[in-house]
Amino acid sequence: MANDGENQTTTKPPPLPSPLRFSKFFQSNMRILVTGGAGFIGSHLVDKLMENEKNEVIVADNYFTGSKDNLKKWIGHPRFELIRHDVTEPLLIEVDQIYHLACPASPIFYKYNPVKTIKTNVIGTLNMLGLAKRVGARILLTSTSEVYGDPLIHPQPETYWGNVNPIGVRSCYDEGKRVAETLMFDYHRQHGIQIRIARIFNTYGPRMNIDDGRVVSNFIAQALRGEPLTVQKPGTQTRSFCYVSDMVDGLIRLMEGENTGPVNIGNPGEFTMLELAETVKELINPGIEIKMVENTPDDPRQRKPDISKAKELLGWEPKVKLRDGLPLMEEDFRSRLGVPKRN
Numbered sequence: 001m002a003n004d005g006e007n008q009t010t011t012k013p014p015p016l017p018s019p020l021r022f023s024k025f026f027q028s029n030m031r032i033l034v035t036g037g038a039g040f041i042g043s044h045l046v047d048k049l050m051e052n053e054k055n056e057v058i059v060a061d062n063y064f065t066g067s068k069d070n071l072k073k074w075i076g077h078p079r080f081e082l083i084r085h086d087v088t089e090p091l092l093i094e095v096d097q098i099y100h101l102a103c104p105a106s107p108i109f110y111k112y113n114p115v116k117t118i119k120t121n122v123i124g125t126l127n128m129l130g131l132a133k134r135v136g137a138r139i140l141l142t143s144t145s146e147v148y149g150d151p152l153i154h155p156q157p158e159t160y161w162g163n164v165n166p167i168g169v170r171s172c173y174d175e176g177k178r179v180a181e182t183l184m185f186d187y188h189r190q191h192g193i194q195i196r197i198a199r200i201f202n203t204y205g206p207r208m209n210i211d212d213g214r215v216v217s218n219f220i221a222q223a224l225r226g227e228p229l230t231v232q233k234p235g236t237q238t239r240s241f242c243y244v245s246d247m248v249d250g251l252i253r254l255m256e257g258e259n260t261g262p263v264n265i266g267n268p269g270e271f272t273m274l275e276l277a278e279t280v281k282e283l284i285n286p287g288i289e290i291k292m293v294e295n296t297p298d299d300p301r302q303r304k305p306d307i308s309k310a311k312e313l314l315g316w317e318p319k320v321k322l323r324d325g326l327p328l329m330e331e332d333f334r335s336r337l338g339v340p341k342r343n
């Protein structure tokens with residue numbers, strides 16, 4: 001347990017934005033870059049940001065796990081721009097804010113090419129910080145509850161330094177995000193960059209890839225396809241699931257607020273994977289079987305956010321309970337899988 005970022009801030013003034021910002025002909029719009037904006041959380045964030053007519057949104061994404069389909073309603077909109085771009089390459093644009101989400105999030109995808117995952121987290125974050133420094137933008141990093149590893153403290157406050165295996169199969173992601181957090185604070189202290197760090201806990205909702213591999217999407221797709229729900233052993237491991245609209249609300253509050261973070265954003269409602277399977281079975285397909293299958297190495301045994309800091313600093317707490325969020329996701333999966341609801 002230790003300092004959670006409060007004494008880690010700098011007195012350096014942030015870099016100045018482009019002189020064009022002070023030109024009398026300049027439109028007063030806020031230009032916002034969302035990296036990874038074609039993905040699950042990113043596309044919901046874009047929807048919310050686009051609701052504000054003062055916002056121009058630029059998405060940079062390499063479509064590794066995201067898709068243009070998630071953004072189809074904005075393509076062609078005058079305040080929206082979509083760039084095929086890999087964040088491991090520098091990006092030269094002019095923006096006021098950067099939401100830096102680009103990174104595969106499902107363990108299946110981040111373990112697929114671990115070296116690329118590290119590059120995305122380290123070089124990608126360096127590039128986005130370089131951009132923030134050049135144009136004087138504020139930057140928010142979507143870090144993760146995985147920085148706590150297999151936590152020995154429960155629930156996890158931001159002051160907990162974590163219990164992460166540095167050489168395991170999940171390390172490319174866990175350690176990659178930890179370095180990304182370090183880079184954020186070093187740019188803040190050394191260059192005065194305005195930073196925000198969100199530690200996101202398991203988030204679910206419509207638009208997750210059907211074959212994303214994460215537990216909620218797996219169970220819902222399995223229940224709708226009439227396949228057994230695959231609970232990885234022992235099934236007593238816990239997670240706390242946050243609905244995506246709550247997550248987006250938390251991220252925007254963090255960006256707009258005055259605190260650097262890190263701030264946990266997640267729903268403290270904690271479930272074992274067996275409880276989750278039972279709930280999906282009851283709500284979606286009571287006839288389905290639950291099957292125990294082998295787990296993968298280093299799977300964290302418990303995870304639940306302490307959200308006192310988010311409540312106090314952002315006035316934020318989640319509103320959507322798991323039992324209310326699952327049916328919203330079911331509806332989206334039914335339409336994409338072409339499985340109508342029976343009465």
Ligand SMILES: NC(=O)c1ccc[n+]([C@@H]2O[C@H](COP(=O)([O-])OP(=O)(O)OC[C@H]3O[C@@H](n4cnc5c(N)ncnc54)[C@H](O)[C@@H]3O)[C@@H](O)[C@H]2O)c1
Pocket residue numbers: 035036037038039040041042060061062063064065066067085086087088100101102103104105106120124142143144145199200201202203204
């Ligand atoms: N969903 C969760 O439960 C969760 C939990 C903790 C942290 N996060 C973080 O939130 C962010 C978004 O997660 P998500 O669930 O929407 O995942 P996602 O996989 O749906 O979205 C990630 C997006 O980043 C893009 N991307 C990946 N590598 C890239 C690269 N090198 N250059 C450009 N784009 C790249 C993908 O194509 C995709 O559109 C990630 O940073 C993730 O680590 C998510």
Ligand SMILES: O=c1ccn([C@@H]2O[C@H](COP(=O)(O)OP(=O)(O)O[C@H]3OC[C@@H](O)[C@H](O)[C@H]3O)[C@@H](O)[C@H]2O)c(=O)[nH]1
Pocket residue numbers: 105106107144145146200201202213214215216218219230231232233237238239273295296299300
């Ligand atoms: O079909 C499945 C898939 C997963 N699981 C279990 O469900 C739990 C959650 O697994 P997920 O793959 O959904 O996600 P994890 O919690 O392991 O990691 C996630 O956590 C935080 C984020 O940074 C990432 O989005 C992701 O890495 C694990 O205990 C896993 O063993 C199943 O029981 N069955």
